Amino acid sequence: MEVLTRLLPKLAELLVGEYNLQKEVKGGIKFLQVELEHMKAALEKISSTPADQLDKQDKIWARDVRELSYDIEDMVDTFMVRCKGRNPDKQHGFKKIATDIRDIKSRVEEVGKRRDRYKLSTNDIPKPVRIDPRLLSQYKNATELVGIDEARDELIRILIEGNEVSMKQGKIMSIVGFGGLGKTTLAHAVYEKISAQFECRAFVSVSQTPDMRKLLKHILYDVGRNIRDETLDERWLINELRQFLHEKRYLIVVDDIWDIPVWETIRCAFPHNNSGYRIIATTRNVKVAEHAGGAYNMKPLSPHNSRILLNRRVHHDSTSDVRSMAQVRSVVVFSPAINQIPTFHSFKVLRVLDLQDCNLSQGYSLKYLGSLFHLRYLNLRSTWIDQLPEEVENLQFLESLDLEYTNIAHLSLNVARLKHLLRLSVNSYTIVPNGTWSLRFLEELSWLRIDDQSKDHMEELGLLTELRVLRIALFTNKWNEKLAKPLSKLQKIHSLYFEKVHDSERNVGGLDAWVAPRHVRYLETQYGCWFSRLPAWMDNPSHLLDLSVLDIAVRELQQEDLEILGRLPALRCLDLELDHEKLGILRRFVVGSGLFPCLVYCWLFGLIVPMVFQNGAAQRLTRFDFDFHVWEARGIAGSDGGFDLGLENLPSLQKVNVRFQSGGASEEDLEEAKAAVRKVAEIHPNDSDSESWIDDDAGTKLDLLKVEDKFELWTIGEMWRRSTDLELMLQEFKTAADGSMYRIVGDQGRLGLRLGLREQIT
Template sequence: MELAMGALASTIFKLGGLLVGEYNLQKGVKGEILFLKSELESLQGALEKVSDTPADQLDIQDNIWAKDLRELSYYIDDSIDRFMLHSKGTESAELHGLKDFIDRSIGLFRKAMFHRNISAKIRDIKSRVTEVSKRRDRYRINSYVVNKPVSVDPRLFARYEKATDLVGIDGAREELIQILMAKNEVSDKGQNKIVSIVGFGGLGKTTLANAVYERLKAKFDCSAFVSVSQTPCVEKLFNDMLYQVTREKNPSTNVIQALIKDIREFLEKKRYFIVIDDIWDISFWEMIRCALPDNNFGNKIITTTRILSVANQAGGAYKLKPLSLNNSRRLLFQRVFGNENYNSENTEKCPVQQLAEVSDKVLKKCAGVPLAIITMASLLAYKARNEMEWYEVYNSVGTSLESNLDVKNMRKILSFSYFHMPSHLRTCLLYLSMFPEDHKISKNRLIWMWIAEGFIQSETQGESLFELGERYFDELIDRSMIQPIHDRYTGMIKKCRVHDMVLDLIRSLSSQENFLIIHDLDCTSQSNMIRRLSLQNGKESHAMTQSTMRLEQVRNKIASLPSTVVQLRNLMCLYIDHSTRVPNGIGKLTCLQEMLIIRIDNSNIDIIEELGQLTKLRVLSIFLNEWSDKLAGCLCKLQKIQRLYIRSDFNQRNIGGLDAWVATRHLCTLGIGQSCWFSTLPSWMNPGFLPHLSAVSIAVRELPQDDLDILGRFEGLRYLNLEVDHENLGIHGTFVFGSGFFPELVRCELGFVGPVVFQQGAMPRLTSLRFSPFSVRVEREIDGRSDCLDLCLGNLPLLQEVVVNLRSEGDSEEEVEEVKATLRHAAEMHPNNPTLRIR
């Protein structure tokens, strides 16, 4: 139902625009639009309730009604778009000659005809909306007439797995037991010890919790294992808990407050162990916690959840990891071949050699998720031990296995997470079905595509759609629906991927809803009505959608942007190559939020002043051919800048050209280097003024030790590229990276900074260290001894790589080799044995 939800939201928004826009609508037409807008808002509310219900639990008439409304919403949306297009026409075009005058006259005549027809079109739409509403009521059957079979939650069976059938949880079970039973300051003060198991649906959270529960429950006076689920019966849950801890039936009451009181009073003097399985809402956990008194008996509590924020708030989040490859093989082969035919001690080999390759592909698709492995095993167990048949099963997941019971159960378990999300998140997740398996999806690209589709609508004045999209993205990660991919050097989330089994689910849902059609490039469509089309060839996808607000130029295809680009007044994101020129008038694109990369040279130097008019810019990348003093003043006008990059291809250093610029407090990434230098570290470059700074590349002519210490106090800084003018190195002596400084830094690049020392406790998370260049002469001039090269690399506990670009003008070959040998020795002595590259 998410497709219809997205279309309705966009349609209602556009109807509002028709009422307030300059479209010269007749009074009667405006009245019809007001009625239509109100009717669609009411239908949207009803549809939201329908969309919260899984398809297998949905009344068939509701399903048909929702599909009718989906198609109608797109019909209305298309009609409004056509009206807006015709109404704008060519009225802003300049007239040049008789032909242009005739063309415009014909255009105005056609527009007048279109305006006369719009009233009839609105009435037609109104009648269609009314008919869809009446049809639903006309064919509705009272709910008591239909007796639907009660479905069994497939997660129920996880508690009753035989211990001999469990694979790969031994390590996690022992680790969790150790965490629970370890004494610490919190438990010694009398507070309950809580561990929250969090992870992807089907990862085995309930199985692990039950394994720990069975191992430990005998050590406590009383215990209970209760499941919450998405729509819990509160009275039943507390009754179950009370019965399990007391072992007595409670005939007295079903009042929640009384049940909580009874449980609390019974547990007050007991040492207890409680497992609360499958929590979806932190408020519900807080209610359960009221029944669990804190005493001084060392009580233990385990919760399980798919939502990271819930686990963090409950306390003691334990992130459950997928099965290792060996354990995945054990589980798959035991389920397919049976314990008697499979030697689990040798997990490297498949019992049937010709199936080794395809079984590895199956395991890769499952990605260590036990539920997925068990499901695939059930599909393969009854197939012949034939490579072709196994490949047939592997390739058919997500296409021809819709009716298979095991696949249905797996999708049902995963769908609990899907249907628990609000409708706007479901729509955004469904959109990810357009990407191929294992595709690494750019976070920024995805958010802009959501915005282009109209999936992100802000109800707060001045709220950035992109920032709202970032919150959507983070929430999908929090709910374990997408997997984050962190940048290797900064640790920041730049991309994501979708687990193959989640992709299977959302592709199935997309197909049901005609949300998106996926085809290989050599296939043709079988559908008459395509809203979104993804053409896929291997790992690549080419998406075609109805709308876009992002313009990308293919490298070397265009010499310059057409002058008409400045008429795209709603354009929010402009990505072009640094060799592509932008036309005059770029300052008219006042909705722009991202612009990469704008080239500035002698021929368009005046464009700097136009940049100052783009006050909504959050991301800006500039490529300079020649420095202009106007640039600092322009940047001062851009008060929403979060990421700023300035590059140049001229060799002359401009010292102090940026001294007049004061950054905005929103700045999180600053990439300025090479030819654009500050005289000294700017006064605003401090943690108090820039609380969100996470990556910085900066060139400074003079940098005293105190200024280096200021940089070290940025608690969120993950990437540092620091250049200091080599002509001033002699006045500094040794740069000391002191203990406690740069606590989150992951990658550090130092240029022209001379001799450095890393004290113990500095940069505790640093993995990559680069010197470019590293001056042999400066290092040796300190006291004439090579031991001045002792950088104390051993004080950087997580160091993985060191890259050194030697600068050795005037140094003998022996001196250079001595420096190289000293660096190699330092790397070899480091406990991590980091990779050393000397250039």
């Protein structure tokens, strides 16, 4: 239905005077509008019906409508490319769309007639009976199952293997896991493998609201005791089962138990004996599994088996190419597969091209990129290209262009001619041409380099009035006054980032003259960008109703400034860096009751001693990171050996990170500081244990300290190592796939092609 949602406004656009279409063509478009609106309404009804209850004719009709919608959208977009592209050919476009409209109109009429032609009277058709999907799981062919052998064999070993004594003892095992994980399939695979070893056996499914009489009769029938009397109650049936199975070796599988009382009732029917009975239960409820005993946690499929299952479901065990490259709308390529992708001119209606992480500096060429006239999204991040082909300006419908982590130092002026561009992302050092200011629809610009040469053109930044996201890289200090004025014109900005480049610090105090728009949600100044004081425009919290993330560095801070921040109604993340040398005397900032009502994460660095939270402050705060300047803060511990932070007043607090900065303090001073932090941990209500390392400023190990729940103590050296570990983890994640070429099919194969060839981690 998404394609119909996009298509109807496009058809309306064709009817405006700009295109000056012939009367016959306009009539055809109006016909399509009406038909597609009715089709959309019908599809909405179909989509609200469970897939397993859909009539087959409805499925076929929905497929035909979807295919038609794609063809109509391709027709409309092709016409717009001809009329609005770099080299418009309106005459040929008018002829082509007239022919296409006639063809599409006849196809739409035929789809409607075909449905009526073969539609049967619903009175003659019996109502469909809903089949329990668990029933189908019990009759899967063994060759259809993926990744189940290992779990099946493990369960069999637990149930069957042992000495003569243990074999005569009864065993109960419960398989637990969320819905759809394959519990029923696994239980049935075990049942099929070992059932011949038992004198009596039964496999029954329970459900959320079981009919206990029917269930017990089912078990009796399966174990070989057929009861036809309909008047017998549950008590009689349970006693009959217990008597019948008393001295027999039996195997019972009870599938899909939802609560403990139901399990206890069923369990009563199975007698304890010395014949070696085995009972297997499956459940989604961990408490049921623990109560039943022998809980076995169902594990998700491994990445390797997941890919096998994906190929079977999507490609029917085939890795064949998409049936027609001309219909592909989306292509995502993983790095080693770049040379397997067909040439670009094979993709006639491509909308999305993602080549991220593919090294294009050698080998594959972007030569025919300009032939992808329909392209909306182009991702060349981390491709290491040093320039774009000139033909990129042919992509007149391009909306998103990502060039970060490439070798492009100067952005081509051709990019400034992409009039429909909404998002442009480049390196922080990339020089953006002056023509960029003509991209009036641009909503995101990352990054904008400001240096001594570009600062004189800052006034033109105010022309980009649709900007929502702006990231600025500062290469100069001579910019403050010239930037405040154009920024004030960008009233739709909701995310603003500043980052200084190179080693020198940047003073962003010139922004005091700038008043943030009401919609601003994120404001970040990173890596040495300092405000001299808290910006004056923050003194009006009712103006900043949406500000949720604030990451700034301030030279000087007063108690009233902290209270201003605390009154921001939507603030969820605060990362505040202060210049402790500017704070003067040793002072304790106090967070009063009712301040920071929505704050969840707080990073506060630069205070000599941390601030104090009063009762009722920051009630949603879950993480708090702060500095502890050991040398400057000597002697602050109270008579009880701790120091007051008021952390016990933070009911949601889960994690505290303390960054110790020794500053030349002695070993004794450091131990005193550690003891004070220990005391803070002890009084907090979250009292689970964890272990963490305390490092000094150089990053050397001091000792292992046991503290209370999720309280971690670390310093600058540890911060760097953690960020490095995260990068390594992400690298491992990106290589965790084996070699394969496969397609992702959606909307009848019209969604896209995905090529992948990666190393598998063993």
